[in-house]
Amino acid sequence: KAGVTQTPRYLIKTRGQQVTLSCSPISGHRSVSWYQQTPGQGLQFLFEYFSETQRNKGNFPGRFSGRQFSNSRSEMNVSTLELGDSALYLCASSFSLNTEAFFGQGTRLTVV
Amino acid sequence: QQQVKQSPQSLIVQKGGISIINCAYENTAFDYFPWYQQFPGKGPALLIAIRPDVSEKKEGRFTISFNKSAKQFSLHIMDSQPGDSATYFCAASHGQAGTALIFGKGTTLSVSS
Numbered sequence: 001k002a003g004v005t006q007t008p009r010y011l012i013k014t015r016g017q018q019v020t021l022s023c024s025p026i027s028g029h030r031s032v033s034w035y036q037q038t039p040g041q042g043l044q045f046l047f048e049y050f051s052e053t054q055r056n057k058g059n060f061p062g063r064f065s066g067r068q069f070s071n072s073r074s075e076m077n078v079s080t081l082e083l084g085d086s087a088l089y090l091c092a093s094s095f096s097l098n099t100e101a102f103f104g105q106g107t108r109l110t111v112v
Numbered sequence: 113q114q115q116v117k118q119s120p121q122s123l124i125v126q127k128g129g130i131s132i133i134n135c136a137y138e139n140t141a142f143d144y145f146p147w148y149q150q151f152p153g154k155g156p157a158l159l160i161a162i163r164p165d166v167s168e169k170k171e172g173r174f175t176i177s178f179n180k181s182a183k184q185f186s187l188h189i190m191d192s193q194p195g196d197s198a199t200y201f202c203a204a205s206h207g208q209a210g211t212a213l214i215f216g217k218g219t220t221l222s223v224s225s
Contacts, residue, residue, distance in 0.1 A: 004155075033211050043156070043201060043215035056212045090155050098144065098207045103155035 002027065004093045004104035012110045018079040021107045023091030025072050031055075031094040032074040033101060034066060038087045049074055050097055081111045114139060116204050118216025125223050131189040133219045135202035138183065142204040146213070147176065147187045150199045159200075160187070192223045 005024040013019050025032050034046040045058040049068035066076040078085055088108050092101040117136045125131045135145075146161035162169045162176040162185065169176045175188040189196055199220050203213040 006155075031211055033213075035213075042217045043203075043213075045212045045214070048211055058212070092211070092213075094211045098205065098211055100146070100158055100161065101211050101213060102158060103148075105153075105155045 004091055004102055006089075006091050006104035006107050008107060009105065010108045010110075012112060013081050014112055015081055015083060017081050018077060019081060019109060020075055020077045021089055021091075021109070023074045023076075023093075023104060025074070025091075025093030026102060029093040029095050029102075030072050031097055031099070032068055032072065033092045033094070034074070034076050035090040035092065035103075036060075036087045037090055037106070043090070046076065048097075055097060078109075083111050085109065086111045114214055116202060116214050116216045118202050118219060120219060121217070122220045123222070125192045125221065127192065127194060127223055127225045129192050129223075131192045131196065131221055131223070132186060133200055133202070133221075134184065134186045135204075135216050136182075136184045137204050137214075139204070139206065140183070141206040142214075143207055144205045145176070145178065145185050146203050147174075148201045148203065148215075150201065150218075156201060189221075192221075194223050194225050197221055197223050 007022045031050045033048040048056045052068045063079045068074045088106040090106045091104045094101045147159045148156035150156040173190045178185045199218045202216040
């Protein structure tokens with residue numbers, strides 16, 4: 001059974017640009033959550049999607065957004081990039097809400 | 113109230129020894145407590161998890177001890193091996209927040225041979 005797939009693995013963007021990251025969950029899983037990991041702040045919850053609806057949102061500015069498609073694949077978008085957005089962005093897949101979460105390898109975003 | 117406090121920040125253990133990592137929480141609504149292991153360049157991998165209806169759960173060399181009254185839980189790694197050298201994160205969530213996990217800051221474990 002394939003795991004969580006995140007693309008791309010690495011990205012370099014310039015301040016002010018926008019970026020879209022993609023996540024394909026484990027087959028049969030319907031919940032996708034996104035996290036930001038930085039050395040200073042650690043792992044922080046961004047948002048969760050289930051059945052194409054955002055179910056929960058962390059404490060991040062509106063520049064961070066996401067969506068989920070009917071096949072459970074999810075994308076997150078960050079607009080007007082700032083240097084502080086440089087981080088490892090992780091996607092986690094769960095069968096349903098409040099069940100075990102399995103992480104992908106992440107997308108390393110560097111903003112210059 | 114949403115915080116999960118993890119200690120120690122780093123830990124060095126001899127091969128064959130016991131590694132112990134502790135976490136404490138404030139929010140009594142938390143009802144799910146997983147531990148994750150992360151190697152450099154990889155995403156966190158689920159190790160073991162516990163819910164408040166049990167005080168201990170063991171899977172192989174990994175054991176979670178849970179103290180509901182003290183609002184603390186810990187990870188014990190028995191017979192620690194060099195391959196266990198990684199960063200370990202505790203986390204917590206509650207049903208009303210879906211699968212949103214609140215993570216501790218992590219513990220970097222080094223097992224010396």
